[in-house]
Amino acid sequence: MRLRLTPQETTFYDLFAKAADNLVVGAGLLTELLGSDKADRTGIAERMRDAEHAGDEVTHAIYRQLNSSFITPFDREDIYQLAGRLDDVMDAMEAAVDLATLYQVEALPPGVTDQVDVLVRAADLTAEAMPRLRSMKNLTEYWIEINRLENQADQVYRKLLAHLFSGEYDAITVMKLREIVENLETAADNFEHVANAIETIIVKES
Amino acid sequence: MRLRLTPQETTFYDLFAKAADNLVVGAGLLTELLGSDKADRTGIAERMRDAEHAGDEVTHAIYRQLNSSFITPFDREDIYQLAGRLDDVMDAMEAAVDLATLYQVEALPPGVTDQVDVLVRAADLTAEAMPRLRSMKNLTEYWIEINRLENQADQVYRKLLAHLFSGEYDAITVMKLREIVENLETAADNFEHVANAIETIIVKES
Amino acid sequence: MRLRLTPQETTFYDLFAKAADNLVVGAGLLTELLGSDKADRTGIAERMRDAEHAGDEVTHAIYRQLNSSFITPFDREDIYQLAGRLDDVMDAMEAAVDLATLYQVEALPPGVTDQVDVLVRAADLTAEAMPRLRSMKNLTEYWIEINRLENQADQVYRKLLAHLFSGEYDAITVMKLREIVENLETAADNFEHVANAIETIIVKES
Structure with missing residues (x-):
C-alpha cells in the first residue's frame, strides 16, 4: 500500500500532499483505461478502487488530526473543506472507471x-x-492554470456530447457513454473546487 | 398539520429536530411509492408536497429565528447552511415522487x-x-454511518443504471426512470451534505 | 466593450453591480435565442461568449481588488464566494446557447x-x-422572490421534461434538448445560489 502513513508524515501539509499524489495515481489509471479493452478493465477498476480507498484513508487521517489538534495552520473548517474536495476528485474518477467496466462498453470515443x-x-x-x-506563496499561477484547464475541459466535454449525439451511436450507447464522460467532466470541475478551496484559504490570510 | 410550531418549540435545536423528523415522513412516502401503481401516485405526490411545504415552514422559522436572535448556539452562517441542506434533502425526495407521477411510468425497477x-x-x-x-456529543458515529450509507447508495445507483441500460427498456423509458433514480441518488448525497454541515460545526467548536 | 472598468468603478459594490448587469445582458441573449433559427444562432452564441468574457473580466477585477485591499466591506471569503456564484450563472447561460448551436437543433420546445x-x-x-x-437593507424581498422564481423554474423544468419524454421526439433529440434545458435550469439554481451568498453576508452581519 503506497499511501500508508508514517508518524513523520502526519502533519496537515504532508497529508494534503499525499491526497494530491494519490490523484496523480488515479489520473494515471484513467490513462490506462483509454487504451484498454473490456478484458483489461476489471484489473484497472480494482486498482482504481484501491486508490480510492487509499484516498479515504488520507481523508480520515486529516479528520482525526483535526479533532486532535489544538492549533491548526489555517481555519479548521477550511482544512475540513479542502480534504473533502480532494476526496471528491477521486470519487468522480473512480466512478468513471467503474461505470466503463459495469456497462461493458466497447471502445471509448x-x-x-x-x-x-x-x-x-x-x-x-x-x-x-x-x-x-506551507508558504502560501506562488499559488496564483496554479489557480489560474486550473481554471484555464477547467474551461478547456468544458470545451472538450461539449464537443464530446455533440459527437455522441451525431447519430453514430444508438441511444442506449449514447446514454452509457454520456454517464462516463459526465463523471470525467465532474472530476475536472472538482479539481477547480480544490483550487477554489485553496484560494479561499489564501484570501482569508491575505 | 403535524409540523405546526408552538412557542415552546422555536429554539434552533427544536427546529432542526422538526426538520429532520419531516425527512422521516418524506422517506416513508418514498416507501409507499414503491408498492404503488399509477392510481395511487397522485395521492402520494400530494402528501409529499404537503411534507415539502411543512419543511419550508420550518426552514423559514429557522431563518426568522436567526434574524431575531442576538445570540446563537453556533455560528450564524452554519445555522443558515444546515437549514438549507435539510431543505435540499426534502426537495430531492419530492422531485422523485413528482416525476414518477408526471411521467406516468409503470412499475419502478x-x-x-x-x-x-x-x-x-x-x-x-x-x-x-x-x-x-445540543451536547455536540456522540455525533461521530452518525457521521461515519451516513458516509457509509452514501457509499452504499452510490453502489446501488450504479447497478441500477447498468440495469436500465441492459436493453430491457426502450430509450425514452430509460430516460424517465434515470431522472427519477437520479433524484433519489441526489437525496442520498444531500443527507451526506447535512452530515458534513454538522461536522463543520463540530470541527469549529472542537 | 460595455464592461470595461474605469478607476472610479472599482469598488466591490460597483464590481458586483457590473457583474449583475452583465447577467441581464446574458438573459437578453437567451430571449433572442428563443425566436432564432439555426442561421441566427452563431451570431447569438458569439455575443454570449463576449458577455461571458466580460463577466470573467469583472470576476478577476474583484479577485485582484480582494488581494490588494486591507479592508473589505464584508468577510473576504464571502466576497470571493459571491463573485464566483455570479460567474456560475453566466457560465450556465452561455453553455445553453453554445449547445443549442453545437447540436444544430431545430426549434426549441x-x-x-x-x-x-x-x-x-x-x-x-x-x-x-x-x-x-451597500446599505444591506431591503434585500429580504429580493431573496424571497428569487427563491419563489427558483421554485417556479423547477415546475417549468419538470413539465418540459415530461413534454420531451412524451413521444413527440426521437431519443437522440430528447437528449440534446434535455442538455440545453438542464443548463437553463442550472442557471436558475445558480441565481438562487447568488441570493444565498448574499443572505449569508446579511446573516453574518445581523
Missing part, C-alpha cells in the same frame, strides 16, 4: 483522450502546488 | 427499493442525531 | 420560453438588488 489529458495535467499541477501551501 | 431503503435509514439516523446537536 | 422568462426576471431582480448591498 476518441474525445475521452482529451478529457483524460486535462485531468492528468490538473492532477500534476495540484500535486506540485500542494507543498507550496 | 426493483433496484429502487434498495435506494429507498438507504434513504429511510439515513432519515432515521439524521432524526436520531439531531437532538445530540 | 415551447416550454423553454417559460424557463427564459424566469431567468430574465431573476437577472433583473439581481441587478436591482445589487446596489442595496
Whole structure:
C-alpha cells in the first residue's frame, strides 16, 4: 500500500500532499483505461478502487488530526473543506472507471483522450502546488492554470456530447457513454473546487 | 398539520429536530411509492408536497429565528447552511415522487427499493442525531454511518443504471426512470451534505 | 466593450453591480435565442461568449481588488464566494446557447420560453438588488422572490421534461434538448445560489 502513513508524515501539509499524489495515481489509471479493452478493465477498476480507498484513508487521517489538534495552520473548517474536495476528485474518477467496466462498453470515443489529458495535467499541477501551501506563496499561477484547464475541459466535454449525439451511436450507447464522460467532466470541475478551496484559504490570510 | 410550531418549540435545536423528523415522513412516502401503481401516485405526490411545504415552514422559522436572535448556539452562517441542506434533502425526495407521477411510468425497477431503503435509514439516523446537536456529543458515529450509507447508495445507483441500460427498456423509458433514480441518488448525497454541515460545526467548536 | 472598468468603478459594490448587469445582458441573449433559427444562432452564441468574457473580466477585477485591499466591506471569503456564484450563472447561460448551436437543433420546445422568462426576471431582480448591498437593507424581498422564481423554474423544468419524454421526439433529440434545458435550469439554481451568498453576508452581519 503506497499511501500508508508514517508518524513523520502526519502533519496537515504532508497529508494534503499525499491526497494530491494519490490523484496523480488515479489520473494515471484513467490513462490506462483509454487504451484498454473490456478484458483489461476489471484489473484497472480494482486498482482504481484501491486508490480510492487509499484516498479515504488520507481523508480520515486529516479528520482525526483535526479533532486532535489544538492549533491548526489555517481555519479548521477550511482544512475540513479542502480534504473533502480532494476526496471528491477521486470519487468522480473512480466512478468513471467503474461505470466503463459495469456497462461493458466497447471502445471509448476518441474525445475521452482529451478529457483524460486535462485531468492528468490538473492532477500534476495540484500535486506540485500542494507543498507550496506551507508558504502560501506562488499559488496564483496554479489557480489560474486550473481554471484555464477547467474551461478547456468544458470545451472538450461539449464537443464530446455533440459527437455522441451525431447519430453514430444508438441511444442506449449514447446514454452509457454520456454517464462516463459526465463523471470525467465532474472530476475536472472538482479539481477547480480544490483550487477554489485553496484560494479561499489564501484570501482569508491575505 | 403535524409540523405546526408552538412557542415552546422555536429554539434552533427544536427546529432542526422538526426538520429532520419531516425527512422521516418524506422517506416513508418514498416507501409507499414503491408498492404503488399509477392510481395511487397522485395521492402520494400530494402528501409529499404537503411534507415539502411543512419543511419550508420550518426552514423559514429557522431563518426568522436567526434574524431575531442576538445570540446563537453556533455560528450564524452554519445555522443558515444546515437549514438549507435539510431543505435540499426534502426537495430531492419530492422531485422523485413528482416525476414518477408526471411521467406516468409503470412499475419502478426493483433496484429502487434498495435506494429507498438507504434513504429511510439515513432519515432515521439524521432524526436520531439531531437532538445530540445540543451536547455536540456522540455525533461521530452518525457521521461515519451516513458516509457509509452514501457509499452504499452510490453502489446501488450504479447497478441500477447498468440495469436500465441492459436493453430491457426502450430509450425514452430509460430516460424517465434515470431522472427519477437520479433524484433519489441526489437525496442520498444531500443527507451526506447535512452530515458534513454538522461536522463543520463540530470541527469549529472542537 | 460595455464592461470595461474605469478607476472610479472599482469598488466591490460597483464590481458586483457590473457583474449583475452583465447577467441581464446574458438573459437578453437567451430571449433572442428563443425566436432564432439555426442561421441566427452563431451570431447569438458569439455575443454570449463576449458577455461571458466580460463577466470573467469583472470576476478577476474583484479577485485582484480582494488581494490588494486591507479592508473589505464584508468577510473576504464571502466576497470571493459571491463573485464566483455570479460567474456560475453566466457560465450556465452561455453553455445553453453554445449547445443549442453545437447540436444544430431545430426549434426549441415551447416550454423553454417559460424557463427564459424566469431567468430574465431573476437577472433583473439581481441587478436591482445589487446596489442595496451597500446599505444591506431591503434585500429580504429580493431573496424571497428569487427563491419563489427558483421554485417556479423547477415546475417549468419538470413539465418540459415530461413534454420531451412524451413521444413527440426521437431519443437522440430528447437528449440534446434535455442538455440545453438542464443548463437553463442550472442557471436558475445558480441565481438562487447568488441570493444565498448574499443572505449569508446579511446573516453574518445581523
